[in-house]
Amino acid sequence: MAGAATQASLESAPRIMRLVAECSRSRARAGELWLPHGTVATPVFMPVGTQATMKGITTEQLDALGCRICLGNTYHLGLRPGPELIQKANGLHGFMNWPHNLLTDSGGFQMVSLVSLSEVTEEGVRFRSPYDGNETLLSPEKSVQIQNALDSSYSPVSAFQAAGNTGSDIIMQLDDVVSSTVTGPRVEEAMYRSIRWLDRCIAAHQRPDKQNLFAIIQGGLDADLRATCLEEMTKRDVPGFAIGGLSGGESKSQFWRMVALSTSRLPKDKPRYLMGVGYATDLVVCVALGCDMFDCVFPTRTARFGSALVPTGNLQLRKKVFEKDFGPIDPECTCPTCQKHSRAFLHALLHSDNTAALHHLTVHNIAYQLQLMSAVRTSIVEKRFPDFVRDFMGAMYGDPTLCPTWATDALASVGITLG
Amino acid sequence: MKLSLTKVVNGCRLGKIKNLGKTGDHTMDIPGCLLYTKTGSAPHLTHHTLHNIHGVPAMAQLTLSSLAEHHEVLTEYKEGVGKFIGMPESLLYCSLHDPVSPCPAGYVTNKSVSVWSVAGRVEMTVSKFMAIQKALQPDWFQCLSDGEVSCKEATSIKRVRKSVDRSLLFLDNCLRLQEESETLALSSRLECSGAISTQRSLLLLGSSDSPTSASRVTGTTGACCHTRLIFVFLVEMGFHSVGQAGLELLTSSDPPASASCWDYRHEPPCLVLQKSVIIGVIEGGDVMEERLRSARETAKRPVGGFLLDGFQGNPTTLEARLRLLSSVTAELPEDKPRLISGVSRPDEVLECIERGVDLFESFFPYQVTERGCALTFSFDYQPNPEETLLQQNGTQEEIKCMDQIKKIETTGCNQEITSFEINLKEKKYQEDFNPLVRGCSCYCCKNHTRAYIHHLLVTNELLAGVLLMMHNFEHYFGFFHYIREALKSDKLAQLKELIHRQAS
Numbered sequence: 028m029a030g031a032a033t034q035a036s037l038e039s040a041p042r043i044m045r046l047v048a049e050c051s052r053s054r055a056r057a058g059e060l061w062l063p064h065g066t067v068a069t070p071v072f073m074p075v076g077t078q079a080t081m082k083g084i085t086t087e088q089l090d091a092l093g094c095r096i097c098l099g100n101t102y103h104l105g106l107r108p109g110p111e112l113i114q115k116a117n118g119l120h121g122f123m124n125w126p127h128n129l130l131t132d133s134g135g136f137q138m139v140s141l142v143s144l145s146e147v148t149e150e151g152v153r154f155r156s157p158y159d160g161n162e163t164l165l166s167p168e169k170s171v172q173i174q175n176a177l178d179s180s181y182s183p184v185s186a187f188q189a190a191g192n193t194g195s196d197i198i199m200q201l202d203d204v205v206s207s208t209v210t211g212p213r214v215e216e217a218m219y220r221s222i223r224w225l226d227r228c229i230a231a232h233q234r235p236d237k238q239n240l241f242a243i244i245q246g247g248l249d250a251d252l253r254a255t256c257l258e259e260m261t262k263r264d265v266p267g268f269a270i271g272g273l274s275g276g277e278s279k280s281q282f283w284r285m286v287a288l289s290t291s292r293l294p295k296d297k298p299r300y301l302m303g304v305g306y307a308t309d310l311v312v313c314v315a316l317g318c319d320m321f322d323c324v325f326p327t328r329t330a331r332f333g334s335a336l337v338p339t340g341n342l343q344l345r346k347k348v349f350e351k352d353f354g355p356i357d358p359e360c361t362c363p364t365c366q367k368h369s370r371a372f373l374h375a376l377l378h379s380d381n382t383a384a385l386h387h388l389t390v391h392n393i394a395y396q397l398q399l400m401s402a403v404r405t406s407i408v409e410k411r412f413p414d415f416v417r418d419f420m421g422a423m424y425g426d427p428t429l430c431p432t433w434a435t436d437a438l439a440s441v442g443i444t445l446g
Numbered sequence: 447m448k449l450s451l452t453k454v455v456n457g458c459r460l461g462k463i464k465n466l467g468k469t470g471d472h473t474m475d476i477p478g479c480l481l482y483t484k485t486g487s488a489p490h491l492t493h494h495t496l497h498n499i500h501g502v503p504a505m506a507q508l509t510l511s512s513l514a515e516h517h518e519v520l521t522e523y524k525e526g527v528g529k530f531i532g533m534p535e536s537l538l539y540c541s542l543h544d545p546v547s548p549c550p551a552g553y554v555t556n557k558s559v560s561v562w563s564v565a566g567r568v569e570m571t572v573s574k575f576m577a578i579q580k581a582l583q584p585d586w587f588q589c590l591s592d593g594e595v596s597c598k599e600a601t602s603i604k605r606v607r608k609s610v611d612r613s614l615l616f617l618d619n620c621l622r623l624q625e626e627s628e629t630l631a632l633s634s635r636l637e638c639s640g641a642i643s644t645q646r647s648l649l650l651l652g653s654s655d656s657p658t659s660a661s662r663v664t665g666t667t668g669a670c671c672h673t674r675l676i677f678v679f680l681v682e683m684g685f686h687s688v689g690q691a692g693l694e695l696l697t698s699s700d701p702p703a704s705a706s707c708w709d710y711r712h713e714p715p716c717l718v719l720q721k722s723v724i725i726g727v728i729e730g731g732d733v734m735e736e737r738l739r740s741a742r743e744t745a746k747r748p749v750g751g752f753l754l755d756g757f758q759g760n761p762t763t764l765e766a767r768l769r770l771l772s773s774v775t776a777e778l779p780e781d782k783p784r785l786i787s788g789v790s791r792p793d794e795v796l797e798c799i800e801r802g803v804d805l806f807e808s809f810f811p812y813q814v815t816e817r818g819c820a821l822t823f824s825f826d827y828q829p830n831p832e833e834t835l836l837q838q839n840g841t842q843e844e845i846k847c848m849d850q851i852k853k854i855e856t857t858g859c860n861q862e863i864t865s866f867e868i869n870l871k872e873k874k875y876q877e878d879f880n881p882l883v884r885g886c887s888c889y890c891c892k893n894h895t896r897a898y899i900h901h902l903l904v905t906n907e908l909l910a911g912v913l914l915m916m917h918n919f920e921h922y923f924g925f926f927h928y929i930r931e932a933l934k935s936d937k938l939a940q941l942k943e944l945i946h947r948q949a950s
Binding site: 078079080081082083084085086087088091103107108112115116122123124350351353363364367368369371372375376378379380381382383384385386387390 | 484485486487488489490491492493494495498512516519522523530531532564565876877879889893894895897898901902904905907908909911912913
């Protein structure tokens with residue numbers, strides 16, 4: 028029930044997005060996010076550094092790749108090392124020594140991914156810690172409180188300087204997340220509860236001037252529920268909106284329709300963050316549908332399994348076929364891995380117990396994602412995004428017409444035809 | 447290559463090895479250490495993070511145990527392992543085994559030695575071994591040798607004798623194979639390049655002879671050869687005079703530093719590349735007589751340097767072998783480098799330097815990293831008084847906590863935590879916002895805190911290994927720098943005392 032929730036809505040929430048260019052055919056936009064720790068060009072892919080680290084690569088390496096915003100996770104950091112310690116460490120920026128922007132997720136998704144350890148009520152999500160069996164209640168207030176505490180007086184100039192302002196630059200509301208494969212009344216319950224929890228998060232938010240609280244649109248795969256959620260949440264004057272509850276086990280056909288529905292009802296002058304999307308094809312299509320921000324563990328996780336991302340898909344470098352392949356992963360790629368190393372060497376290193384192999388691939392895969400987004404953006408600015416999409420699909424699938432049906436349909440819905 | 451000693455004090459040799467590498471323009475300081483690698487890469491580190499480290503040694507250690515299985519790939523690659531691993535600028539030394547992983551005994555025969563790789567056992571005869579080295583093209587390599595005596599306790603004198611005999615036989619065979627392959631390679635290159643007509647002849651000249659006129663002289667001499675082989679080809683077309691410099695080289699007693707004095711503008715560049723240098727291996731277990739025999743006999747061969755094998759173990763076993771070590775190095779020529787395998791702890795390093803050892807492996811910082819620890823031992827024998835007080839108080843506290851020796855089992859390294867390090871997994875570091883070592887200029891200490899490293903270890907994050915490795919390597923390389931400084935200013939006793947105080 029969408030009650031008339033007491034709205035402690037933000038009056039004139041900061042407009043953090045500036046549109047630079049728009050595709051005249053599709054809904055694609057190029058823009059800039061103006062955040063406390065610097066400007067971020069959009070569309071943007073945000074690598075995920077869950078526990079205050081981008082896995083095996085240093086913040087210097089991440090910076091050198093051109094990354095200007097990445098993710099941390101409230102649930103994980105809330106458990107270890109905990110918000111008090113992070114606050115003492117000059118906030119999350121200071122703790123991990125990251126001078127650019129941070130976005131922290133609320134812990135909502137963990138309700139789905141760690142469902143056996145969680146229980147949802149109106150109060151919040153009760154988690155049982157897998158480490159010590161202790162129970163914690165993650166309420167909207169608690170989630171915002173933790174994310175506020177990840178704040179600091181940290182300046183990007185040096186790790187130990189206590190000056191300046193802000194913590195994680197974008198924080199997410201706690202939402203009631205159900206897996207996209209769930210049907211029935213639970214979906215509706217979760218959608219309405221997410222609206223109520225949004226209001227509670229807004230009310231609890233102590234630092235609206237320094238941390239941007241984003242709402243998360245829910246409603247599962249039900250168009251009506253989603254529409255209701257969009258209508259209600261857009262009444263709240265938050266600086267940005269995320270599209271949640273997707274990129275689970277749903278079919279791609281349902282997926283894109285929900286994304287398209289969402290972007291059609293979200294304000295143009297605020298960023299649209301599609302959560303959990305990271306496959307190259309999905310990124311390109313969803314940019315066409317009007318999304319600006321993306322995050323996903325896929326590129327960094329797949330790297331640690333020996334898989335390198337390339338314009339034609341991916342290379343599983345552990346395979347014997349690469350044993351004597353003396354070229355780089357991608358001759359067009361400018362990342363340090365491709366500048367210095369061959370597929371053959373990486374193959375050999377992957378079969379050793381030296382973790383350096385994983386780091387080489389993590390660097391490359393992040394570079395791949397960032398270079399892809401950069402190319403997408405340039406094509407939008409230069410008014411040739413539809414051609415870019417055709418070329419991209421051609422490289423990925425051999426021929427633009429061979430791209431998956433869902434993608435063809437999605438692109439067609441916004442005026443881009445392939446082949 | 448040329449080793450020149452600046453001074454020798456109390457048995458410690460301070461100096462430089464010059465004219466190293468394919469182009470002959472690299473230098474190494476001694477005493478020094480080699481960069482430890484696993485499958486051709488510093489552990490946990492990419493090119494970027496490796497180059498964050500200050501003082502990385504000029505020479506890296508590769509292990510045959512990690513590379514032998516890639517023989518075929520490297521042969522097809524043709525350009526050598528340095529380029530393959532992305533370290534074309536580094537000097538490379540190839541050892542047989544990985545000093546961190548123990549070698550199972552019982553796999554050396556009269557004809558072959560086995561190394562243990564991820565894929566399993568790789569058995570190498572002399573010819574296979576030399577073929578692998580040819581594919582690798584390292585600057586130095588440990589000769590095939592029988593080092594099994596050190597893997598076992600209480601070896602019979604018969605077995606010890608056999609290890610010396612076999613190692614010498616392997617050495618002679620490897621040397622022979624190397625010369626043969628060079629002769630073949632040289633003449634076949636010239637043939638291919640069309641520089642030799644049907645009237646070519648191959649003359650072997652001693653050092654006192656001079657070539658006839660109207661001949662183009664080309665030569666390659668291995669470092670420190672006892673007999674220089676100079677190939678003179680009478681060339682039908684394209685005569686170039688040798689010039690005075692060339693003639694002098696033929697009669698001089700020093701090997702040429704580089705090929706720059708030859709008029710080789712019209713020669714294929716590969717003709718004048720320096721070949722890989724064989725490092726002779728001193729065996730002999732704990733039997734003085736055999737050790738001396740091994741040293742004397744190996745020294746007679748045209749090797750580029752010596753590896754002292756069989757001294758690995760724990761601090762107590764090394765102590766028992768120190769006298770042996772002195773006697774061995776006393777038999778070795780002064781102008782060739784002495785490496786030791788399996789010794790990497792700071793206190794042991796000093797003991798060995800005092801007994802004439804020049805070069806060490808740097809696997810100790812890696813072992814420290816693997817157990818989640820950071821090197822914190824002090825080697826600044828002339829610190830400012832305030833720092834000393836702080837460090838001393840810290841050290842005393844550490845020692846109090848070290849009443850019980852803790853055994854850590856990490857990735858097969860059944861090693862004890864030493865008093866040269868702190869264990870970042872300990873709860874007391876959870877809120878310690880100091881760097882690992884105050885005043886350390888490494889990337890980790892300049893950018894991160896003990897609390898952060900503790901968090902990474904507790905959450906099992908990969909970055910822990912990366913940051914700890916960067917710190918531990920830098921700290922360790924810094925230690926070697928201070929050893930050389932101490933020798934320069936005659937302060938080794940102070941350094942030794944400082945290290946000794948910190949060794950539990």
